[in-house]
Amino acid sequence: MSVVEPARRGVRLPRKARREQLLASAQEVFVGRGYHAAAMDEIADRAGVSKPVLYQHFPSKLDLYLALLEQSSQDLVDRVQQALDSTDDNHHRVRAAIEAYFAFVDDKSAAFRLIFESDLTNEPAVGSIVEGTDQRCALAISEVISADTGLPEDQAMLVATGLTGMAQTAARFWLRQQGRIPRDQASQIMSVLAWRGVSGFPKTH
Numbered sequence: 001m002s003v004v005e006p007a008r009r010g011v012r013l014p015r016k017a018r019r020e021q022l023l024a025s026a027q028e029v030f031v032g033r034g035y036h037a038a039a040m041d042e043i044a045d046r047a048g049v050s051k052p053v054l055y056q057h058f059p060s061k062l063d064l065y066l067a068l069l070e071q072s073s074q075d076l077v078d079r080v081q082q083a084l085d086s087t088d089d090n091h092h093r094v095r096a097a098i099e100a101y102f103a104f105v106d107d108k109s110a111a112f113r114l115i116f117e118s119d120l121t122n123e124p125a126v127g128s129i130v131e132g133t134d135q136r137c138a139l140a141i142s143e144v145i146s147a148d149t150g151l152p153e154d155q156a157m158l159v160a161t162g163l164t165g166m167a168q169t170a171a172r173f174w175l176r177q178q179g180r181i182p183r184d185q186a187s188q189i190m191s192v193l194a195w196r197g198v199s200g201f202p203k204t205h
Helices: 015-037 040-047 051-057 061-083 088-106 112-115 124-149 153-176 185-196
Strands: none
Touching: 015 040, 015 051, 015 061, 015 112, 015 153, 040 051, 040 061, 061 088, 061 112, 061 124, 088 112, 088 124, 088 153, 088 185, 112 153, 124 153
């Protein structure tokens, strides 16, 4: 997990830069402690600001958490989309999409814990973002599947949901094994499994 150096109190930053600094500090606290145990005092102290400054940007702890969750969600969606856009070869697309999940959980920020292991999914706004992340990733993949195989949208979405679920579960299992299998090898193994399934649907010419 990355370490954010506390800023010196009294140093004025542009609003955007300050917001990014606060989100980075909050991510360390939320990832390390979970939502319920995290304290705004600790986040403010880690960012090197007063609590009033923190509340100027984020009116509540939930607002801060949701902003961070949205950021992490968009990061994963962007990774998956970039993987799909990186090649026209569907075999390589599958490999790239699987690797996107492995890279996401392997990121030093550990932001994946906010999406996949949140302790606040009973909060409707949080649950909506978490579920929406899965849906957006699956939708991006399903569009490629539907276009290339001619499968109806609902069937393509079912296949894509299975792929993303497999990629997420496998990547998190791999991380818990503390690198006993090199990441590249692990994602390759899973991409072989995924490709053997997806390639069973004939490509539309």
